[in-house]
Amino acid sequence: MGHANHEAATTSIRRFYMPIEGGNHSRGNICALIGPSRTGKTYAASKVFAECQPKVGADGIKRSVILVDCPIEGGPRAILDSVAAALGMNVSLRVTNSNLIQALMRELQRSEVEFVIFDEAQELFPEKNKRILSFSRKLLRKMLNLNQFSILCIGLPETYFIIAEDSQLIGRGGLPYKWLEPYDWSDPTDQKHFRVLCQKFDEEMPFEMSGFADPGFSYRLFKATKGCIGTLKVYMIAAGEYAIRDGSEKVELRHFADAYDERKRPGETRNPFRGSIS
Ligand SMILES: Nc1ncnc2c1ncn2[C@@H]1O[C@H](COP(=O)(O)OP(=O)(O)OP(=O)(O)O)[C@@H](O)[C@H]1O
Ligand SMILES: [Mg+2]
Structure with a gap:
């Protein structure tokens, strides 16, 4: 359903993906859609995602946009598996994490991904879990280094500050963001x-x-x-x-x-x- 905050969120997402309508898609930047729970972040992302259906190319499916639903448990492997699922990959349990990372990087390139959305990105950046935090930062940097697509992190307000603390991530595009708030009656x-x-x-x-x-x-x-x-x-x-x-x-x-x-x-x-x- 269209309403002002929804329009503002989808406009921002589309602009993060493609800064100039009809122009080239953005590459190598990290951006954020942040806001309290239930403000319509996932709904807005799903709307934009639905506009970018996968296409069949000469060597398989091409996905301009992928939407990764970040897992709430399971550590680095679960994060890698969620990216693989968004890419439509079947991953054997026996594949090691480092091989899986390489396979993901290859598949991101082969399927010509132009924009990666991580929903529930607060799960990638848990303030108290240094192991996951450090893993996620390294994974995102590695993905951005392909210089092929930009990454949008959708999450709760604290997520913005945790990403912003990482000078290597914020250095990639300056972390443009859209802050989605509930409506305010006094305005x-x-x-x-x-x-x-x-x-x-x-x-x-x-x-x-x-x-x-x-x-x-x-x-x-x-x-x-x-x-x-x-x-x-x-x-x-x-x-x-x-x-x-x-x-x-x-x-x-x-x-x-x-x-x-x-x-x-x-x-x-x-x-x-x-x-x-x-
Ligand atoms: N534009 C809209 N039109 C109709 N329903 C909407 C719209 N935006 C959000 N909703 C509904 O509001 C509820 C909350 O939206 P959504 O799940 O997108 O919030 P969220 O910001 O992702 O919350 P969380 O941070 O908890 O994940 C959902 O039931 C969704 O269907
Ligand atoms: Mg959500």
Whole structure:
């Protein structure tokens, strides 16, 4: 679904990949898409990735963009395996890490990769695990040294600072980044964008228009979700389910209120969908 933060994220990703539309793709740089959880980073990356389908070439499949989902466990081998999976390679358990690295470098070249996206990149740069940290840095430098593609790291805010500490990585392109934030109600432009997003949900849900973008309704939605698309989606689905069970034609405040009650922290008494709101 299009909305301001999503457009901003996809525009940045496309620009990191291809600085000038229709020009040459970028090479040898590292860049970052950073932001708190559930702000739509993966969604934006998947959108751009889906636009760049693999093609069949004379000597096999060519992949202009690969999307690596970084593993949460398993050390260096799991990281290498995740890159291999993104390249569509079948890797025998018996292959040593150093042979696998060589095979990956060959396959990155053969399949003419132009852009590598590492999602959940905080798993590559765990602050407290020096072994993984050092391995990931070396692997990324080796990949960038092919001078064939740029690398985008998507992750939580701390990831940016850990990459930025590495002078050899930051030296490769200066680490351009896009910081994706939830919408901020106190910023008039953001508030407008958040209300447009509420309107989009209203239009796309299989109900009559419920008025999500009205000033009072959207403010309550903001209070409940703190302007975060992922949380907003959770409430839209949950309240929609209440409305369906109710046989209601609209999704009403009471449906959101029930959905909120079900999810609020133990001891929390406030419910932004009940009572008056300033
Ligand atoms: N533009 C959008 N339209 C519709 N749904 C979206 C959009 N962006 C994100 N979402 C939804 O919001 C939720 C969170 O998005 P996403 O997984 O991309 O967040 P993230 O920033 O990658 O979070 P994390 O850091 O936890 O991985 C998902 O359910 C996703 O489908
Ligand atoms: Mg994600």
